[in-house]
Amino acid sequence: MLECLEYRGYDSAGIALLDGSLKVIKDKGRVAGVKSLAPQDSDAKCAIGHSRWATHGEPSKRNAHPHTSSDGKIAIVHNGIIENYLELAGELKEKGYSFESETDSETIVKLIEDYYKEGSFEDAFHTAVSRLEGSFAVLCICEDAPDKILFARNESPLIIGLGDSENFLASDMPAFLADTKRAIILDDMEWGILTSDSATIKDIKSGAEIKKEIIVSDLSLEAAEKGGYEHFMLKEIIEEPLAIRNALGARQAAKDAAEYARGAQNIHIVACGTAWHASVVAKYFLRENGVLATTEVASEFRYSSGSCLTKDDLVVLISQSGETADTIAAAKEAKKRGAKTVAIVNVVGSSLTRICDKIIYTYSGPEIAVASTKAYIGQLVALTLFCAEILREKGALSDGEVHNIFMDIENLPPKVDEILDGRESLMELAQELVDTKDYFYIGRGASFATAMEGALKLKEISYLHAEAYAGGELKHGPLALMEKSACVVAINPDGPLKKKTDSNIIEIKSRGARVIEVVDGEHFSVLDAPERKIIVPFAGNSLFPITTIVPLHLLAYYVALLKGHDIDKPRNLAKSVTVE
Numbered sequence: 001m002l003e004c005l006e007y008r009g010y011d012s013a014g015i016a017l018l019d020g021s022l023k024v025i026k027d028k029g030r031v032a033g034v035k036s037l038a039p040q041d042s043d044a045k046c047a048i049g050h051s052r053w054a055t056h057g058e059p060s061k062r063n064a065h066p067h068t069s070s071d072g073k074i075a076i077v078h079n080g081i082i083e084n085y086l087e088l089a090g091e092l093k094e095k096g097y098s099f100e101s102e103t104d105s106e107t108i109v110k111l112i113e114d115y116y117k118e119g120s121f122e123d124a125f126h127t128a129v130s131r132l133e134g135s136f137a138v139l140c141i142c143e144d145a146p147d148k149i150l151f152a153r154n155e156s157p158l159i160i161g162l163g164d165s166e167n168f169l170a171s172d173m174p175a176f177l178a179d180t181k182r183a184i185i186l187d188d189m190e191w192g193i194l195t196s197d198s199a200t201i202k203d204i205k206s207g208a209e210i211k212k213e214i215i216v217s218d219l220s221l222e223a224a225e226k227g228g229y230e231h232f233m234l235k236e237i238i239e240e241p242l243a244i245r246n247a248l249g250a251r252q253a254a255k256d257a258a259e260y261a262r263g264a265q266n267i268h269i270v271a272c273g274t275a276w277h278a279s280v281v282a283k284y285f286l287r288e289n290g291v292l293a294t295t296e297v298a299s300e301f302r303y304s305s306g307s308c309l310t311k312d313d314l315v316v317l318i319s320q321s322g323e324t325a326d327t328i329a330a331a332k333e334a335k336k337r338g339a340k341t342v343a344i345v346n347v348v349g350s351s352l353t354r355i356c357d358k359i360i361y362t363y364s365g366p367e368i369a370v371a372s373t374k375a376y377i378g379q380l381v382a383l384t385l386f387c388a389e390i391l392r393e394k395g396a397l398s399d400g401e402v403h404n405i406f407m408d409i410e411n412l413p414p415k416v417d418e419i420l421d422g423r424e425s426l427m428e429l430a431q432e433l434v435d436t437k438d439y440f441y442i443g444r445g446a447s448f449a450t451a452m453e454g455a456l457k458l459k460e461i462s463y464l465h466a467e468a469y470a471g472g473e474l475k476h477g478p479l480a481l482m483e484k485s486a487c488v489v490a491i492n493p494d495g496p497l498k499k500k501t502d503s504n505i506i507e508i509k510s511r512g513a514r515v516i517e518v519v520d521g522e523h524f525s526v527l528d529a530p531e532r533k534i535i536v537p538f539a540g541n542s543l544f545p546i547t548t549i550v551p552l553h554l555l556a557y558y559v560a561l562l563k564g565h566d567i568d569k570p571r572n573l574a575k576s577v578t579v580e
Helices: 002-008 031-037 085-094 106-116 121-130 232-238 240-260 273-288 325-336 374-393 399-410 412-421 423-433 446-462 471-476 498-510 544-562
Strands: 012-019 021-028 047-052 074-082 134-142 145-154 159-162 167-170 182-185 190-194 199-203 266-271 293-297 313-319 340-345 358-361 438-443 465-470 486-491 514-521 525-527 533-537
Touching: 012 031, 012 074, 021 031, 021 074, 047 074, 047 134, 074 106, 085 106, 106 121, 106 134, 121 134, 121 145, 121 190, 232 240, 232 374, 232 544, 240 340, 240 358, 240 374, 240 399, 240 412, 240 544, 266 273, 266 325, 273 293, 273 313, 273 374, 273 446, 313 325, 313 374, 325 340, 340 374, 358 374, 374 399, 374 544, 399 412, 412 423, 412 533, 412 544, 423 525, 423 544, 438 446, 438 471, 438 498, 446 465, 446 486, 446 544, 465 471, 471 498, 486 498, 486 544, 498 514, 514 544, 533 544
Parallel strands: 266 293, 266 313, 313 340, 340 358, 438 465, 438 486, 486 514, 514 533
Antiparallel strands: 012 021, 012 047, 074 134, 134 145, 145 190, 159 167, 159 182, 190 199, 525 533
16 A cells, blocks of 8 residues: 555655554665565554655654654654644653654654543544644554554545455555545544444544545546556656546536636636646636736745635636645635635545535546646646636637637647657657756747746756746846757747747857757657757647647656656655645
8 A cells, every 4th residue: 555655755664563562664765665674474453654755854764654652552654744743842841751753743642642641542642633733644553452543634635445344544545446446535624533344533623423425436446557667657648648538528617617707807826836837828828818817836825816815806726636735725715715716636536626616627547656747738628628618708719719629629639649659759859868967948928838847847857957938038147058068948839929939049049059949730750950849740729738748748758767767756756745
């Protein structure tokens, strides 16, 4: 199970087993290293584990989870950040407790230990988690209760998997897909008791028992596996045509959401990272058709634009996982201020979907590689459908124009397949670029979003310096960096801004920097002479952000492959950023 969740964090790992007594195996590094240390013949009926992405304390064995009580009888694992841990730790130190790690998480188990002196294991756990402030998904086991796991959740994902005489707890469903597809999705401020044949769920504040809906996942185990590819990232790039087809299933949801948003005076599109790049594409699509929209990264939105929201505002929130902490916080702020909210999400039943008024699913399937590719494509398709319906509602596009956009999307997968079929030429281009250390990506309009996404992919997995600029900004500083050692990737599809970008390319070449231009044409090819060009099939006036990013996803992948990096698990990064 733990290996299936390693994409969420992988700087250290550990497990705790109840096998007569509590046994803890943990170390710095990947799950495989800890697995080799674990007993192969354990009779334990209860265990918890954790693959960590460091927040408090450096990646090390002593900071790895699980953390244990002073007497070694209780163990916990924790995702999230405890905001009041210094206050709690101070109280515990006054009582004589000492701490072995630098983490906020160890405070939880010492707090449980302290309350356990006064009552039952369950009461001690409940009292302890009721004092926590911040985000947490906590699992806890105790030698005195060898048949149960106690759990609690607030603002960090936690799901129960219901099996046959066995039950599971995990932060994401792929962890237990091999054993069951039946699940219960926990909500904020819930805690409970899990045994092999029961799951009791209660409200942290009131203590009242809660009856929860059991869902049956439509995810397949095969979709969460590599399927013969060397890396998940390559598999997921190859699945981009399928992601387009699947996202077309969001058409009715997009139409319903646009009707719900009718009358909204202001449109704010909010996201983080790759999803924010998708939001920038949507902003340009709306503006170019006469509808004003703004975009802002979620970590800034709640402290700036969020404070200005009213009931006349529409807030569109985009997240692959639906668990991105900053995006969830922005959604809650929007709801508090009475704004209408629409979520564009990949993961069914995720936290964001339970906050927002309307949901548009992208149906991209599990995305395991940290660097997002097919989910970005799904977001672009879903956003195009949604924005087209908004423009129809506002009279900016006719029924016929919206239908033509839909038909262009339907015709898109074979064109992306053509790019993927010719990927060996991009591998050859990567071989020429592998020793280049400075990259600049430029574009105008929606191509600026593609430039940002292309640069992000390269820096995420190859650890190379890559910056993105709107083409017109070159002469305001970046032109000073143009020299023979630099490579500039210019996203320059046909359209009203092409001549402007042509001028930028001339400026760059006159300074000696290498240019790779991404343009559209009839068929995919990579031209060597007289100039380096990546030609993608023309896909329609509003869909070039999809076709132009596909070769850049591949180019980043092949550069990282040639450099020998861990492509699916790049250093210092995690797939779902569930802490602020």
